[in-house]
Amino acid sequence: MKVLLVEDDLDLGNGVRMALAEQGMEVVWVRRLADAMQTLTNSVADLVLLDLGLPDGDGLSLLAHLRREKLRLPVLILTARDSLQERLLGLDSGADDYLVKPFALAELISRVRALVRRSYGQEDETLELRGICVQEQTMRVLVKGDPVELSRSEFALLVALMKRADRVLTRRLLEEQVLPGGSAESNVLDVHMSNLRKKIGEGFIRTVRGVGYVIDRQAPARAGGK
Missing domain, CATH: 3.40.50.2300 (Response regulator)
Structure with a gap:
């Protein structure tokens, strides 16, 4: 923290x-x-x-x-x-x-x-939001009760977005401060975010074009995800 x-x-x-x-x-x-x-x-x-x-x-x-x-x-x-x-x-x-x-x-x-x-909503380093449950210490992720395997980078991105739900995190911030190693290569963030979306399902991570990404506490009326 x-x-x-x-x-x-x-x-x-x-x-x-x-x-x-x-x-x-x-x-x-x-x-x-x-x-x-x-x-x-x-x-x-x-x-x-x-x-x-x-x-x-x-x-x-x-x-x-x-x-x-x-x-x-x-x-x-x-x-x-x-x-x-x-x-x-x-x-x-x-x-x-x-x-x-x-x-x-x-x-x-x-x-x-x-x-x-x-x-x-943390107790013993556990985050819960819209059916996603994340246990930080063990890096365990459940989506609607089903376990999901994430890479270290995908996990770091998901935790950052869940902790700051409703707040748009800029691409620069995610690239430099959230991704392990602080990678700012052109498409690294896009690749990790695409893989993360595929694993947890569409409708959770919303792109704010030209700015960054956000997870809304309440599901958008039209949850296209991208």
Whole structure:
């Protein structure tokens, strides 16, 4: 799981980064609002840990941007703003959870795990969506109860699309950050995507021409797949 940590305090940021890394999470740590915006534009994240008081702006503006773009990316606010009014403002603005500083790292880890389960339907690294069941640790895939054998690249693409259902993932992002080895050869992604569609069946992966691919949480009215 990839976590975007937006925190300007060096000691706290480093402590959170190390604690999450020990849990097997990949952490991208930035200290400015602008860097957070750029990171979310150019890379994939599964969850955001967001400080509000940043050197170049208020973290709530990043949260507003995510919700305005209708991104389902879960956000956990980390802040010293502890009044009831501030907590309600954060939650009403679209945050999924709110943790007041100072906090115990054990509580943060517990809240992160709970938020991932709520947001992605995960329990023991299992993803489920529209009849597709994926167990990440064992790389086992079931489609409507039937096992499907996928290559490592096909599996990585399916997991990325399922974790970010309803969000279009660009070709560049998939080629450089999801495919093992970061291959950006002209037709490698197309070949893997075509094979993946054949194995899981048409109607799941939708092409957004000129942009990339998406799996919709709800089946489109006309599920042509391509």
